[in-house]
Amino acid sequence: MTGMPRERRLAEIFVEVADFLVEDFDVIDLLHRLSERCVELLDVSAAGILLADAHGQLRIIAASDERTRLLELFALQHHQGPCVECYRTGAARTNIELTRPEPADGRPHFAARARETGYVSTHALPLRLRSRVIGALNLFQTAPHRLGDDDIALAQALADVATIAILQQRTLEQSQVVNSQLETALTSRVLVEQAKGVLAERWSTSVDDAFAAFRSYARARHLRLSDLATRIVSGDFDTSDIPVPAPVSPEDRRR
Secondary structure (H helix, E strand, O other): OOOOOHHHHHHHHHHHHHOOOOOOOOHHHHHHHHHHHHHHHOOOOEEEEEEEOOOOOEEEEEEOOHHHHHHHHHHHHHOOOHHHHHHHHOOOEEEEEOOOOOOOOOOHHHHHHHHHHOOOEEEEEEEEEOOEEEEEEEEEEOOOOOOOHHHHHHHHHHHHHHHHHHHOHHHOOOHHHHHHHHHHHHHHHHHHHHHHHHHHHHHOOOHHHHHHHHHHHHHHOOOOHHHHHHHHHHOOOOHHHOOOOOOOOHHHHOO
């Protein structure tokens, strides 16, 4: 990243994340911010976060942009990709080249779709606290460049923060409470996706731009994303109250 020294920006981001660690925080908004901060801090083009539901099935919970969300959905549908392997084993998979046939042998469909999306390498890091793995953080690059040990360590630190935010250590041993938290987050994500689609269709704009306007409106009024999404999907909200977004570049969206 350019401009502000990365160490100072990193400190600000961890303070930002710490502000979320209160009772009844908006987990969807937090995880979207973390995916965007990964792109900001690391030499990657996109990021996504997957969570496992109460049955151990991975679901997409956040992504830095819509094309990455669709790629993650493809990976889950085909049960392929470093994200799936990372969750199953609990081990990080880093610097995987998608343009070479050898590393892609075990995930041919995923590798082909990732290349079509424009990505040439990928990384997956576990969302893990002690021995419990609840998902994976996925990073994608459009230019061939290996992530160094420091960047990988930073990515894992961000993944650890996401894990703690979801589980919170005081409830780690209460499996029923933990599963309830995960189910709530996943259900909220479905509602947010539906609201994004409603707004994008109504405004004839991209899903990314619709989500940016939706999230900006919710933040300005201190509304939970899931609560606002529920009202939009049910028709109990006048969407004309949300300013129609102007097109936003990927660079501006990550700020």
